[in-house]
Amino acid sequence: MHSSAQKFTWLAAAAFALALVSAGPAQAQTYPMKPIRILVNTAPGGAVDATARLVAQHLSDELKQSVFVENKPGGGGLLGIRTAKSAPPDGYTLLAASSTITILPSIRKEPGYDPLKDFIPIGSMVRMPFVLVAPTSLPYKGVQDMLAAAKASPGKVNFASAGLGSTTHLAVAKLFKDAGREATHVPYSGNGAAMADLLGGRVDLLFEQYGVALPHVKAGRLRMLGASTAARLDAAPDLPTIAEQGVPGYNYVVWNGLFVPAGTPKEAVQKLDESLRRVLAKRDVADRIRSGGDEPLLMSANDFHNFVADELVKMEKLVSDLHLPKD
Structure with a gap:
């Protein structure tokens, strides 16, 4: 009787220990348990x-x-x-x-x-990647045309951005710095607001995603001047990069x-x-x-x-x- 009780106690302890050992991995595997x-x-x-x-x-x-x-x-x-x-x-x-x-x-x-x-x-x-876009009402056919205008009238060309220090701000500011040209920054509360004024002809330039800019380009309201990448975009192989158009080494993604x-x-x-x-x-x-x-x-x-x-x-x-x- 005494021996049977000891055996039962030993088996219970072993089962409890086994449960503890197996509980860790089981709990780890339960993630996620809620939305x-x-x-x-x-x-x-x-x-x-x-x-x-x-x-x-x-x-x-x-x-x-x-x-x-x-x-x-x-x-x-x-x-x-x-x-x-x-x-x-x-x-x-x-x-x-x-x-x-x-x-x-x-x-x-x-x-x-x-x-x-x-x-x-x-x-x-x-x-x-970004594409640099401008209203078709402006005479720019590419980046070189835009940079020539910036050289002729320093500060006259302006560019919109999603705000001070935003990705679209840094992308264009880097472009003008690398090209040795001056332009005026017009910050907005986001690229959506900036795009509205670009389409309205109130600003000259904006960096935007290809997919966002494309409908406006197809509608004839905007023109893509160049891609921000080191190599041409797979989605737009005919669009030259900015680096190809007088700003060697330019790349911003x-x-x-x-x-x-x-x-x-x-x-x-x-x-x-x-x-x-x-x-x-x-x-x-x-x-x-x-x-x-x-x-x-x-x-x-x-x-x-x-x-x-x-x-x-x-x-x-x-x-x-x-x-x-x-x-």
């Missing part, structure tokens, strides 16, 4: 928003859980970034942001975040990616990393991205971390070279 939110730090309808919604749809399938997008525009992108930073680091709040996240620390005195200390980069999503707050469990980071790469590798997703003139950009979480670190250094140097004051 996932992707915060976008821009208004609906923009480039980052469109990519985030496409990715969210397919992440839902991969993760077997609802993934929804919530827009948090404001403060030139800071509101969404700060909101994501303060979210619980549990893997259920992600941030979709463009390369603006690596620019703001160089142009804001108190950005309120550090891209690598306050966030864990999950992975890149899209590489977004925007990217966007996903981040989670620092402290997010490794299991969630790994699951999101692997799922995102599977989504971007899908043929229909890649085709959808390329149809707008963009390109899928696949990186592991580790590679994306290193990429973001490099971008921070590059953007700090560019802002310094352009002598932009901190706001």
